[in-house]
Amino acid sequence: MFLLRPIHALLALICSVNAFPAHQSLAGLTREELDAVVPTLNFVRPPNPPGPLADDSTKLVNDAAHPFIPPGPNDQRGPCPALNTLASHGYLSRNGIVSPAEVINAVQDAFNLENSFARFLVFSTFLVNGNPITNLMSIGAKTSATGPSPPPPATVAGLDTHNNCEGDTSMTRGMSLLPLQPYYSLQTPLADFFFGDNHSFNETRFQNVVNFSNKFGAGKFNLTVATELRNFLFQDSLMHNPTFSMVSPRLFTAYAETVFPINFFIDGRDKSGQLDLNVARGFFQHMTFPADFHRHDGAISNEGVDTVFNTHPIVPGANQGRVNSYKADPTSATLSEPCTRYTTFVERNIKSLYPNPTGVLKEALNVNLQFLFDATVAAGENCVQVFPFGR
Ligand code: HEM
Ligand SMILES: *[C@@H]1O[C@H](CO)[C@@H](O)[C@H](O)[C@H]1NC(C)=O
Ligand SMILES: *[C@@H]1O[C@H](CO)[C@@H](O)[C@H](O)[C@H]1NC(C)=O
Ligand SMILES: *[C@@H]1O[C@H](CO)[C@@H](O)[C@H](O)[C@H]1NC(C)=O
Ligand SMILES: *[C@@H]1O[C@H](CO)[C@@H](O)[C@H](O)[C@H]1NC(C)=O
Numbered sequence: 001m002f003l004l005r006p007i008h009a010l011l012a013l014i015c016s017v018n019a020f021p022a023h024q025s026l027a028g029l030t031r032e033e034l035d036a037v038v039p040t041l042n043f044v045r046p047p048n049p050p051g052p053l054a055d056d057s058t059k060l061v062n063d064a065a066h067p068f069i070p071p072g073p074n075d076q077r078g079p080c081p082a083l084n085t086l087a088s089h090g091y092l093s094r095n096g097i098v099s100p101a102e103v104i105n106a107v108q109d110a111f112n113l114e115n116s117f118a119r120f121l122v123f124s125t126f127l128v129n130g131n132p133i134t135n136l137m138s139i140g141a142k143t144s145a146t147g148p149s150p151p152p153p154a155t156v157a158g159l160d161t162h163n164n165c166e167g168d169t170s171m172t173r174g175m176s177l178l179p180l181q182p183y184y185s186l187q188t189p190l191a192d193f194f195f196g197d198n199h200s201f202n203e204t205r206f207q208n209v210v211n212f213s214n215k216f217g218a219g220k221f222n223l224t225v226a227t228e229l230r231n232f233l234f235q236d237s238l239m240h241n242p243t244f245s246m247v248s249p250r251l252f253t254a255y256a257e258t259v260f261p262i263n264f265f266i267d268g269r270d271k272s273g274q275l276d277l278n279v280a281r282g283f284f285q286h287m288t289f290p291a292d293f294h295r296h297d298g299a300i301s302n303e304g305v306d307t308v309f310n311t312h313p314i315v316p317g318a319n320q321g322r323v324n325s326y327k328a329d330p331t332s333a334t335l336s337e338p339c340t341r342y343t344t345f346v347e348r349n350i351k352s353l354y355p356n357p358t359g360v361l362k363e364a365l366n367v368n369l370q371f372l373f374d375a376t377v378a379a380g381e382n383c384v385q386v387f388p389f390g391r
Contacts, residue, residue, distance in 0.1 A: 022041065022131060027353035028353050031356065045135075046368065053109070061294060068088055076141060077139065083096075091110045098137055100122045100130070103137075112264075112297075113301060114299040116375050117379065133360060222262060222274045223259065227307060230258045231311070238319065239324055243321065244326075246317065252335065263303060264296060267279075317329045346369060
């Protein structure tokens with residue numbers, strides 16, 4: 001999985017160092033590559049992240065100040081239906097190039113995502129997918145507007161990428177989402193049952209959601225549907241994907257994402273817990289709020305995830321290169337071990353992406369790692385802070 005990052009970053013580098021996109025992740029670059037790239041970027045010291053909303057009651061979100069405008073050809077859209085929708089309504093920059101603080105403000109304002117949860121989600125994603133020096137991240141892929149087209153050697157690198165990672169690329173939503181893959185490892189096509197990017201929105205996969213909603217939710221997507229669908233996707237991946245893996249941090253996002261549509265895409269005035277499938281399609285395929293959409297009444301995060309997990313519990317683990325060869329991974333955090341999640345994410349994932357940062361890069365990483373740890377404190381998790389790059 002992590003193979004993708006360096007090769008993709010290198011490809012961008014080969015294209016032109018001077019045109020290194022300001023929002024592109026630096027994760028995985030070698031010392032030499034970083035030495036070439038970092039001096040070309042302006043260090044933007046990130047502001048402290050926003051705090052919770054003063055008023056978290058429901059309110060009209062699809063308002064006159066935030067009209068839907070379809071993305072243009074150079075606007076970024078990616079795998080997250082929420083961020084896509086926020087960009088298409090102007091709660092995020094419509095071009096899809098964002099800063100962490102901008103994302104936290106937008107997910108709070110328009111969806112009422114709880115502050116500490118939003119901060120952990122945003123900074124963990126940003127540390128992997130964003131550019132800590134410029135403080136920018138693309139919610140999709142690299143844009144053609146950020147640099148000249150790759151000359152022929154870069155095309156070779158791209159083909160190499162494809163060949164090296166065939167097991168993964170054959171299961172993805174398409175090359176356009178490469179920047180988001182190394183951390184949010186993709187599983188079988190069916191495991192990615194929702195497609196946020198309407199260029200790769202997959203009607204077959206959505207029909208699977210429809211079928212489950214018909215079978216378990218009388219035509220609506222509710223917590224029972226989410227529970228049975230999550231279990232089906234796990235079993236399906238187990239039986240069909242030889243490289244299927246379900247360990248932290250993906251474990252956390254995989255389960256949270258199943259309940260997110262219920263918690264955030266149902267109008268805040270509706271307390272039924274039943275998501276209409278046309279509304280769901282609006283978010284996932286068309287990246288738009290329904291008319292008159294009001295946000296959830298009160299801050300909320302992954303409520304319901306315990307039901308999803310406890311109904312069909314699993315142990316974190318992975319297939320061993322063959323289908324149905326799942327082996328437990330005792331080093332992975334479980335859903336009830338948020339501090340192990342934090343520690344291993346920093347010491348394994350981030351450290352492997354940035355083995356030996358120096359100068360402003362180290363400074364920028366440390367600022368963002370501090371924000372990540374602060375989010376665990378805000379969540380009341382009592383974790384011990386780790387410093388992979390010193391203080
Ligand atoms: C209220 C806020 C949010 C909601 C309702 C939401 C919802 C979702 C859902 C339902 C998915 C699954 C899509 C799929 O399986 O194709 C998803 C995927 C994703 N979201 Fe969000 N999200 C929210 C906030 C965020 C934030 C703040 C970030 C990070 C900055 C983020 C990053 C992602 C990423 C990277 C994926 C792809 C995961 C994968 O590869 O499967 N989301 N989101
Ligand atoms: C859509 O998903 C189905 C089921 O996973 C898969 O067989 C099909 O190839 C996908 N279609 C596209 C266009 O990606
Ligand atoms: C959904 O159900 C219909 C009707 O039973 C079936 O024809 C179709 O193959 C199912 N689709 C998926 C993706 O399971
Ligand atoms: C989901 O919908 C089905 C069918 O109406 C219902 O039996 C079930 O209790 C619902 N589950 C939840 C959590 O609302
Ligand atoms: C993608 O979304 C845009 C904006 O909603 C819409 O105009 C277009 O028809 C959609 N394309 C597909 C294939 O769904």
